[in-house]
Amino acid sequence: MKPTSHGQLTSSRLDATFAALADPTRRAILARLASGEASVAELAEPFAMSQPAISKHLKVLERAGLISSGVDAQRRPRRLExxxxxxxxxxxxxxxxxxxxxxxxxxAVLEELKTLEATEPTTRRKKK
Amino acid sequence: MKPTSHGQLTSSRLDATFAALADPTRRAILARLASGEASVAELAEPFAMSQPAISKHLKVLERAGLISSGVDAQRRPRRLExxxxxxxxxxxxxxxxxxxxxxxxxxAVLEELKTLEATEPTTRRKKK
DNA sequence: TGGTTTCATAACCTTATGGTTATTTAATGG
DNA sequence: CCATTAAATAACCATAAGGTTATGAAACCA
Structure with a gap:
């Protein structure tokens, strides 16, 4: 897809954020991280999905700025941002x-439905 | 992509909503509709994009429940939902x-930077 | 009736997304 | 040093997403 083109200059951050949130796996990862930082393996554990798949999701979250990565031996613990x-x-x-x-x-509609019957008998509005 | 698989049963609504919001054109359309309903042509006008492209965006917004469609002669005015x-x-x-x-x-960090100097000299944490 | 307007749909193309397996890199611990 | 562990990366695949042009359908209007 061409790069935005039409204007809306500074929207890419919002794009990335909303796009990151649009996947249930990624939302679940964020939920997990809300209770403290976790390694990739720990994050992957609940999912029927390979480790590389999780790493990809983490990259999406990272590019959106929603998580960050630390260093602890071989582990790269993620934390919520x-x-x-x-x-x-x-x-x-x-x-x-x-x-x-x-x-x-x-x-209001529910209230209306209690009291009133059919008001507009198949009104077919013409023009504006 | 396989159908969710891992659980997170009722997430598809959120998926659709966030996905719909992840595009700047669609967010701009919602912004436009916030000031009143508009026809497809009116919605398309600000964009350097074909009418079918806008119709596709509208369909995405509609499937997410963010807009609905009315009937007014040949026009199909959309309104914000x-x-x-x-x-x-x-x-x-x-x-x-x-x-x-x-x-x-x-x-807090900004406050700290005013008062304190280097505290942890390249601390290399080992194990947990 | 028949042309015009308004929009939807179809068919197609390109790139992004979400997954896989296999392999590589990096750091640890014995 | 070497085996192991942890995670990243590469290569690949199928489908979704966002765009195009061309065409179709429905309602108006002269």
């Missing part, structure tokens, strides 16, 4: 009103 | 302490 989540969270905050509104609207 | 962001936000909340802690730690 949740800072990029702050940016992702900031992005989501802009939409908070919408999903909160949606829940309110759902409540 | 931010509800899936609630789930994503809930997921991130679990890590809030970590990225907030990171900022606090950064503050």
């Amino acid at each position: 949740a800072a990029p989540l702050a940016e992702a969270n900031a992005w989501m905050e802009k939409y908070r009103q919408f999903w909160e509104a949606n829940f309110e609207r759902l409540d | 931010a509800a899936p962001l609630a789930e994503a936000n809930a997921w991130m909340e679990k890590y809030r302490q970590f990225w907030e802690a990171n900022f606090e730690r950064l503050d």
Whole structure:
């Protein structure tokens, strides 16, 4: 794919963060790291997946800045670096009103359904 | 890719949401829709991209539940359905302490740098 | 009716993603 | 030194993702 092209200049961090979070294995790895640093083998243990596959996932997380790597003998313990989540969270905050509104609207709809019957008999709106 | 396999049963919604958010074009589309519903042509206008490409992005957003489609003559106006962001936000909340802690730690580090010099002379930790 | 507008779909291409096995590198401990 | 352990890297494969152009379908309007 061509490099972004259309503008949206500084989005690559968010791209990487959201993309990293889009995989359940990687989210599980982050969950594990939330309870303390762990070696690659330890991180791989719960998964029916080869060690190199886990290493790839770790690389994705690392490139997104969500984890970092230490050195302990042959081990390369990973630890959580949740800072990029702050940016992702900031992005989501802009939409908070919408999903909160949606829940309110759902409540309203449920309330409406108790009291009122069919109002618009298959209204076919024309033009705008 | 095999179907998840390892567990994490109900993650596909989150997968779809985060994956949808991982593209700057799609985030820009959501931003546009935050100021009201819009036709496909209107959504496509800011981008140096063909209309089918935009339609594909819309399909991704739709499958993630982030937008929905209406009918108005030939137009198929899309509107924002931010509800899936609630789930994503809930997921991130679990890590809030970590990225907030990171900022606090950064503050602490900056504070430390003002007062103290080299403490650990190239400490090479052995074993655990 | 028939042309125009609006969008979706199909077919195709290229690159990215997620996995595999096999091999290499690095550091430890005897 | 050498065998072992831990993880990275390479090479490969199948499928998904993001784009293109060309075509089709549905609803309007003159």
